[in-house]
Amino acid sequence: MRSEHVLSEPLSEDWIRRCTGELAPRLTPTGDARAFVIDAPDGSLAACALGLIHPVLSGPAYPRGLAARVQVVATHPGFRRRGFARAVVSALLDRLRTERVTLFELHASELSAPLYRELGFAGSPALMRMTRLEAPVAASDPESGPVSTSPEQYAETVLKATAFACVYFTDEEGRPLQLHSVHSPTHPWQFVGGTMDPGERPWQTAVRECREETGLTPAGPPRLLATVYGLPGAGWPYSTIGCVFDGGRLTAEQIRRISLDPEEHDEVRVLALAEWEALMPPRDFAHLRAVDEARRTGRAGYFETWDRGTE
Template identity: 80%
Template sequence: MNADTALTPATDPQGTAGRPPVRAATTTDAEAIIRMRSAHVLSKPLDEDWIRRCTQELAPRLTDQGDARAFVIDAPDGTMAACALGLIHPVLPAPAYPRGLAARVHVVATHPDHRRLGYARAVVSALLDHLADVEQVTLFELHASVEAQPLYRELGFTGSPALMRMTRLEQSAAANTELGSPGRLPAEQYAETVLKATAFACLYFTDENDRPLQLHSVYSPAHPWQLVGGTMDHGERPWETAVRECREETGLPVSGPPRLLATVYGLPGAEWPYSTIGMIFDGGRLTAAQIRSITLDPQEHDEVRVLPLEQWEGLMPTRDFARLSAVEEARRTGQAAYFGTWDWGNA
C-alpha cells in the first residue's frame, strides 16, 4: 500500500538451519498462490479459466503500488510449499487504527507434503510482521478453519472462526503509560479483541400435565419449534427480555420471580458468525384457558402446540430437542442445567 516501501527480502523467520527460507512473493508467484488457494483452501477447486482470471487479478496487486502482500516458502523441487496472502484496505481512522489501514489475511495454505513443519506459522508471521512494521497496518482480520484457530490465537487473534481480529498498535506503550497500568490496553481497544456473542432469554411453559409448550416459527426452517422468547435488546437484563418477548409473542403476562432452568451456549458456524449465550426461565404451568388465550404475532409464529416430551423429538432438529430435554429435566429435578453444545450449523 505504501508506494515508497519495498517488500522485505527473503528471510528465515525461525532461524532454523536447513529449512527453506520465507521470502516475499512477487508478481511471478501469483499463479502458484492462486493454485494453492484452489487446491487447499476453497471447498471446490477452480477450473483453468478461473485460475487464469484470478492470476491476472492478483499479479499487478503484488507490487509496491498494489494492495496485496504475500510471503511464501519454496519446496526443494521449485514448487510452492506454503503461502500467506494479505489484502490491505482503508478504513475510517480510530484509536486502534490511526492510519486508517486494515488487512485481511485472505489465503493461508500449505501443501500436504510439507505440513506439520511450522510452515504456516512462518509465512503468516512474516506477513503480519511486514504489514505491521512496513505498511503500518494495525487492524488485522481473517476467517479461520476450526483446525487453524489455535494457531491464530497464539499469534494474537481473538473472536470466532467466522471473524477473528487483532490490533497491533505502535502507540501501545504510550497508551499503557497513560493508563498507569503497563501491559493493558485502553478499554475501548481491548473491547475490540474479546469474544462477541448474541444473547437471548426464553420462558419454558408447560400445561398442567407438564407437557412442553412451543410455538411454530414462520421464519426459521432451521428451528421450526421454539420456546417463548428471543434476542435481548440493548439495555435489557435477561429476565426483562423474557417478559417482554412473552408479551409480544403470546400476550401472556409473566410476574415472576425469575427461576432459572438452564444456561445455553453455542459456538458460531455457517448459520451465524457469533457465539450465542442464553438463559431459559421457568414460565410455569398454564391452564387450558390460558393456552387458548394465547395471541400469536403472525410475523413470527403461526401455531401453539402442547405435546408430551417424547413426541417433540420427531418434529425438531437434534440439538433443539436435546436442549428441550435438558430444560424439562431441570424443571423436573429442580437442578439448573448447562447446555453448552447448541452450536450454529450443527443438526
C-alpha cells in the same frame, strides 16, 4: 502438516525440502517465525500453528510497526475436535503479543472461520484481521514503554455475542409448550423468547418477549433452567449466549387465551415430550429434553450446541 492435512493438493517432496531449509533459520530466536506444536503420543505432531512476523509502517494501532501473519494452522485428523487448534493458535498469539506485535492477519476456511472470530479476528475468511493493543506505546516516544488502552480500543478486540432469553412453559400435566415459527422452516418449533434489547437484563427480555409473543406475563421470581451457548456460523457471524427460565405450568384456560403475534408464530402446541421428537431437528429436541430435565430435577442445565448457523 500443512501439505498433508490442509492443502487440497499436497506439496512435492522437492517443495517440502525447500520450505524446510527456508524455515529452519527463521525459527531461531533471531528469526521472524514462531511456532507452537502439540505432540501426539507416538512423537509425531497432533497440531501446530506457525506465525511469521513482518514490519509495517508504524501507526496508532501498531506503534512498533510489527504485524504477524498466521501462516499455518493444522491438526491431524485423528486429533480433531479436541481444542488443539484453539490451543496452538492461542499460544502463538500470546507469544507474538509479548514481542509487541499488535496486528494479526490470516486466511481461513469456512469451517475454521468461527474459531478465529472467537479469538477476536474479523472479516471474511479470505482475509481476517485483528488488532490487539494490550501493551501499546506512546506515539511521541516509541521506547517509553506501555500506556493504557482505551475502553473503546479494547472493546474492539473481545468476543462479540448476541444474547437472548427464553421461557419454558408446560401445561398442568408437565407437557412442553412450543410456538411454531413462520420464519424458520429448519427450526420450526421454538421456546417463547427472543433477542435482548440494549439496556435489558435477561429476565426483563424473557418477560417482554413473552408478552409480545403470547400475551402472557411469566410470574417471578426468575428461576433459571439452563444457559446455552452457540458458536458463530454461516447463518450468524456472532456467538450466541442465552438463558432459559421456568415459566411454570399453564392451565388449559391460560393456553386457550394465548394470543400469537402472526408476524412471528402461527401455532401454539402442547405435546408429551416424546411426541416432540418427530417434529423438530435432533439438536432442537436435545435442547428441549435438557430443559425439561432441568425442570424435573431442579438442576440447571448447560449446553454448548446452540450452533444453529452451522447445521
